[in-house]
Structure formats: structure tokens, C-alpha cells
Amino acid sequence: xxxxxxxxxxxxxxxxxxxxxxxxxxxxxxxxxxxxxxxxxxxxxxxxxxxxxxxxxxxxxxxxxxxxxxxxxxxxxxxxxxxxxxxxxxxxxxxxxxxxxxxxxxxxxxxxxxxxxxxxxxxxxxxxxxxxxx
Amino acid sequence: xxxxxxxxxxxxxxxxxxxxxxxxxxxxxxxxxxxxxxxxxxxxxxxxxxxxxxxxxxxxxxxxxxxxxxxxxxxxxxxxxxxxxxxxxxxxxxxxxxxxxxxxxxxxxxxxxxxxxxxxxxxxxxxxxxxxxxxxxxxxxxxxxxxxxxxxxxxxxxxxxxxxxxxxxxxxxxxxxxxxxxxxxxxxxxxxxxxxxxxxxxxxxxxxxxxxxxxxxxxxxxxxxxxxxxxxxxxxxxxxxxxxxxxxxxxxxxxxxxxxxxxxxxxxxxxxxxxxxxxxxxxxxxxxxxxxxxxxxxxxxxxxxxxxxxxxxxxxxxxxxxxxxxxxxxxxxxxxxxxxxxxxxxxxxxxxxxxxxxxxxxxxxxxxxxxxxxxxxxxxxxxxxxxxxxxxxxxxxxxxxxxxxxxxxxxxxxxxxxxxxxxxxxxxxxxxxxxxxxxxxxxxxxxxxxxxxxxxxxxxxxxxxxxxxxxxxxxxx
Numbered sequence: 233x234x235x236x237x238x239x240x241x242x243x244x245x246x247x248x249x250x251x252x253x254x255x256x257x258x259x260x261x262x263x264x265x266x267x268x269x270x271x272x273x274x275x276x277x278x279x280x281x282x283x284x285x286x287x288x289x290x291x292x293x294x295x296x297x298x299x300x301x302x303x304x305x306x307x308x309x310x311x312x313x314x315x316x317x318x319x320x321x322x323x324x325x326x327x328x329x330x331x332x333x334x335x336x337x338x339x340x341x342x343x344x345x346x347x348x349x350x351x352x353x354x355x356x357x358x359x360x361x362x363x364x365x366x
Numbered sequence: 367x368x369x370x371x372x373x374x375x376x377x378x379x380x381x382x383x384x385x386x387x388x389x390x391x392x393x394x395x396x397x398x399x400x401x402x403x404x405x406x407x408x409x410x411x412x413x414x415x416x417x418x419x420x421x422x423x424x425x426x427x428x429x430x431x432x433x434x435x436x437x438x439x440x441x442x443x444x445x446x447x448x449x450x451x452x453x454x455x456x457x458x459x460x461x462x463x464x465x466x467x468x469x470x471x472x473x474x475x476x477x478x479x480x481x482x483x484x485x486x487x488x489x490x491x492x493x494x495x496x497x498x499x500x501x502x503x504x505x506x507x508x509x510x511x512x513x514x515x516x517x518x519x520x521x522x523x524x525x526x527x528x529x530x531x532x533x534x535x536x537x538x539x540x541x542x543x544x545x546x547x548x549x550x551x552x553x554x555x556x557x558x559x560x561x562x563x564x565x566x567x568x569x570x571x572x573x574x575x576x577x578x579x580x581x582x583x584x585x586x587x588x589x590x591x592x593x594x595x596x597x598x599x600x601x602x603x604x605x606x607x608x609x610x611x612x613x614x615x616x617x618x619x620x621x622x623x624x625x626x627x628x629x630x631x632x633x634x635x636x637x638x639x640x641x642x643x644x645x646x647x648x649x650x651x652x653x654x655x656x657x658x659x660x661x662x663x664x665x666x667x668x669x670x671x672x673x674x675x676x677x678x679x680x681x682x683x684x685x686x687x688x689x690x691x692x693x694x695x696x697x698x699x700x701x702x703x704x705x706x707x708x709x710x711x712x713x714x715x716x717x718x719x720x721x722x723x724x725x726x727x728x729x730x731x732x733x734x735x736x737x738x739x740x741x742x743x744x745x746x747x748x749x750x751x752x753x754x755x756x757x758x759x760x761x762x763x764x765x766x767x768x769x770x771x772x773x774x775x776x777x778x779x780x781x782x783x784x785x786x787x788x789x790x791x792x793x794x795x796x797x798x799x800x801x802x803x804x805x806x807x808x809x810x811x812x813x814x815x816x817x818x819x820x821x822x823x824x825x826x827x828x829x830x831x832x833x834x835x836x837x838x839x840x841x842x843x
Contacts, residue, residue, distance in 0.1 A: 277770075278589075278593055280589050280592060296589060300759065300765075300770065301759060301760070302757060302760070303757055303773075
């Protein structure tokens with residue numbers, strides 16, 4: 233497991249309490265799981281993605297990630313409709329481990345309420361949260 | 367000829383009824399018009415499991431490298447050999463049953479049976495001859511046959527039944543399976559493992575839409591099918607199809623079970639495949655049997671109505687598939703009903719059938735097995751439900767054998783900690799469920815399970831783990 237100071241947490245992303253990162257792309261937002269989450273999960277062997285046009289309310293499970301040691305549901309930090317899913321993960325789920333913020337992204341959504349993006353944490357707040365739960 | 371008991375149908379209901387009646391001292395005749403062993407042995411449980419076993423070995427060889435084995439050359443299914451192996455297993459089992467029946471002195475009578483009003487059964491042999499059998503007690507184990515869809519007539523080549531799917535001499539390139547119930551799902555994972563591209567079309571909102579199967583099992587099986595790249599279309603139904611010798615174009619649309627606009631043209635899709643397998647249910651084998659002559663009643667679909675003693679009319683008992691889905695159409699349920707029926711026929715109605723704890727065993731990949739109530743059933747019955755789920759991958763044995771997939775869900779009544787249901791998805795789930803069925807039958811509490819030493823390292827430890835999670839004493843989870 234990584235020490236907190238070893239975690240890669242890009243400055244330009246927002247973070248949820250459920251370890252999902254959100255990249256504001258204007259009309260769309262791209263989502264994935266954080267370096268902390270992938271590290272905790274260990275070797276990821278399957279990612280079950282939603283279908284495009286599926287709509288989710290904030291806090292609903294939108295994706296399931298299976299690692300060698302556990303299976304977790306991933307909760308959507310802001311409500312929205314799925315526009316694109318990362319089909320590369322179908323055959324290469326390890327991208328989530330190797331490159332959680334670039335090649336290992338999960339989905340792109342159109343947020344139901346763009347203002348909800350403002351409720352997410354910045355890097356420092358997320359890191360503080362992790363320190364608190366450490 | 368006069369017999370104390372005449373049994374019609376030699377499936378797992380009929381032949382077991384005949385054996386039990388004989389044990390109890392009766393003279394017994396067993397009538398069969400087709401193959402000994404019924405659907406179970408010839409077109410159901412046993413042949414599908416032999417094919418699934420071949421697919422399992424194929425999959426293991428393909429995974430050999432993961433286990434540190436270097437394998438040279440290629441491995442591929444040879445359907446002719448797989449089918450020949452299946453046939454050999456059927457014949458061996460069939461001969462075994464026949465020898466057992468003969469040794470016990472049961473008279474086998476071959477042909478189609480019809481009843482008369484005079485406690486006679488007329489058996490019309492294939493050679494044109496007929497025999498009259500007189501009975502004191504009659505046990506009907508008539509079984510069921512394949513149900514088909516008007517929109518998708520069976521041509522036996524491109525559009526096939528599950529019976530015909532067991533005889534395919536080539537692995538289909540793309541097979542559409544209509545029906546995501548037990549049979550459809552078993553064939554879906556079977557053909558996917560053999561190398562087919564598979565599409566499953568199910569009219570309801572989940573795979574295995576059976577009340578006794580917990581919704582979580584359906585969800586998990588759906589995820590496993592995604593892993594195998596099986597295309598699952600829920601809430602969809604077949605509208606019609608164009609079929610020729612080589613392929614079928616199947617038009618599907620939102621099913622009438624689904625609340626959305628069934629007529630929405632945009633939601634209609636066309637799928638192309640070289641085989642279409644229709645697995646939409648069963649129908650009772652009661653045609654031309656003249657059941658009305660002996661006062662046996664059937665429901666609107668033709669399933670025989672029997673009471674808790676398996677009694678369908680005075681001195682007439684009925685067991686197995688012919689009782690319909692209300693009574694659980696499974697071979698092991700039929701065999702148990704047969705014992706109850708035979709004992710009641712010969713000893714007066716004293717034993718009742720307990721369906722409550724009948725386990726279900728579904729041989730998908732991974733397997734699904736359930737005993738007792740699903741969470742939805744338990745809630746509907748007014749229990750204060752608590753459940754716990756443990757993943758197989760948390761067990762050392764699962765890691766050692768690479769069988770990570772799946773979980774166990776234990777459901778209990780929170781007011782008295784009594785076990786209500788167990789739902790397993792994973793390797794060997796169909797073997798592991800017996801423990802749960804026994805515990806449910808004994809009325810065990812979750813504490814009883816949590817205080818039973820389970821051997822390590824085994825997959826059975828999942829029951830220990832899950833029950834300890836439920837009572838807040840889990841060490842690992």
C-alpha cells in the first residue's frame with residue numbers, strides 16, 4: 233500500500249468522499265477512481281461499466297470494480313447521464329491501476345446540475361480526509 | 367395384468383416412485399413411451415452437465431498458463447466427440463436404472479399410456495400391439511415437454527429447441543438464446559465457453575427471474591456474462607424472425623412485461639445469428655391421456671393439480687414436472703415427491719411434501735444455488751430480514767484454485783436469528799448448497815452455523831464467514 237505522501241492526486245481534479253475523481257470538461261465531466269482507491273483495491277481484474285444514456289442520481293452506484301481481493305461498487309459523486317464509457321477497460325482493466333487519471337478513466341457524463349461540481353473536494357481537502365481516516 | 371401400483375413415466379419422479387412402491391411390498395408396473403430416465407437423463411440434467419463438463423475442461427486448459435503450466439499446441443472443442451461422450455454417459459446411466467428396476471422385479475411396459483374409466487391403463491406399443499394394465503393405485507409422472515413461441519417456429523436446424531441444442535455437431539458462431547431462465551442461462555454460458563458469440567433475450571427485467579433466486583444472484587450472473595462477452599438484452603422480446611438454412615434475422619423489441627412504449631419503433635432491433643435456441647418454458651405431457659376419466663383436475667395451462675399428499679384424485683397420485691412451476695420443476699424435487707406419493711399410496715395419506723427447503727441448482731458458469739427464501743420473498747412474508755454477503759475471493763481456497771468469482775448471501779430473521787435463506791454464486795455452489803438446505807430443514811439459527819467448525823481451506827468456509835458477519839463476530843470480514 234502506498235503511503236499518503238506517495239499518492240498521485242492531480243491539482244486540477246475534484247474528489248469525492250467515495251474516492252472518485254471528477255474532471256470538469258465544460259459540457260461534460262470525466263470520472264474515475266483515485267490513486268488511493270486503486271491502490272487499496274489491488275490488482276483490478278474486471279470493471280463493469282454502465283451503458284451510455286443510463287442516468288444516475290448523486291450517490292448511486294454506477295460501476296462495479298473487481299480486484300483479486302474484493303468487489304466494490306463505485307458511487308457517482310454528481311448526478312448525470314452517461315455519455316461515453318471507457319471501452320478499453322473491457323479487455324484491459326489493469327489500466328485503472330496503472331494510469332487511474334488518464335487511460336484508466338471510467339465514464340464521461342453530462343451533469344444534471346453543474347453546480348454540484350462545486351460541492352466536491354479539492355486535492356488538499358481530499359488528502360486531509362484521507363489523513364483523518366488513516 | 368393387475369398391479370398394486372402402476373407408474374406412468376420413468377423420469378426421476380416415476381422410476382423412484384416405482385422403486386419405493388416395490389420396497390413397500392407392492393407389485394409395480396412402470397410405463398414409458400420414450401427413453402428410460404425421462405427428461406432429466408436424456409435431455410436435461412445429465413446431458414447438459416456432460417457438455418458443461420467438456421466446456422469446463424476446455425476452459426481449464428486455456429487457463430493452464432495462469433497455473434504455471436506450459437501447454438503446446440491448440441485446444442478446441444470437437445462437438446462430435448463431446449456429443450458421443452454425452453451419449454455414453456446417458457446410456458450407462460439408463461442401463462443402470464433399467465437393471466435396478468428389473469432386479470427389483472418391476473415390470474417395464476413400453477408404449478403410450480391412456481387411462482380408461484375402469485381403473486385400466488391401455489398401453490399402445492410402438493409395434494402396434496396394446497396391453498391393458500389394471501391398477502389399485504396410479505402414480506402419474508408424465509413429465510413436461512418443450513414450449514415453443516408462435517413468433518419463432520422451430521425448424522430444427524436454424525431455430526432449435528434445447529433437446530436439439532444437445533445434438534449440435536458444430537459450435538455455433540453466433541447463437542441467440544431466447545429466454546434467460548435456468549435453461550437459457552445454462553446454455554448461454556455453455557456456448558460462450560465453447561467459443562460461440564452469445565446473445566440472451568429475456569422478457570423480464572432480470573436473468574433467472576425466479577422468485578426463489580435472490581435478485582443479487584441474477585445481477586452477479588449478469589456481470590459474469592459480461593465478462594464472457596455475452597450480450598444480455600433484458601426487457602426484450604422476439605417480435606418475429608426471418609429464417610433460412612444458414613441464418614436467422616431476429617427482430618426484437620421492448621417486451622410487454624416492460625412498462626415502456628412497446629410500440630416504439632426506434633427501440634426495435636434486428637439481430638443476426640446462425641442459430642436461435644428457444645428456451646421459453648415447458649408444457650405438461652397430459653395430452654391424449656384422458657385424465658378426466660379418473661377425476662384428475664388440471665389448471666388452465668394443463669398442469670395437474672395435486673394436494674400436499676401428492677394426491678390428484680382418489681387412489682391417483684401425481685409427481686414431478688407435470689405438476690407445473692407452482693411445485694418447482696426440478697428432478698430432485700420430483701424424486702422426493704415420488705417417495706411421498708408412493709408411501710401415501712401404499713400406507714394411506716400420512717406424509718406431506720415439504721417444498722420449503724428444496725434447493726435449486728443452476729449450472730451456469732459460475733454456478734448459482736439457492737435454498738430457502740430470497741430476500742424479496744422473506745420481506746414479502748413479513749420477516750424482519752437481515753442479510754450478509756461474503757465474497758468467495760476472501761477465502762484462501764478460492765485464491766489457491768483461482769476460483770475467485772461469486773459470493774454467499776445468508777438471510778436471517780432478525781427477531782430470532784433463524785436462517786431463512788442461502789444464495790450462492792460461484793464455483794461448486796451447487797455442491798455447497800446442501801449444507802444450507804440441511805440447516806434450513808433443521809431450523810438452525812445463524813449462531814448454529816457460526817458455531818460449526820468448517821474445514822480449512824475449503825469453499826464451505828463461506829457459510830461460517832457469512833454467518834459470523836451476520837451476528838457481528840466475523841474475524842476476517
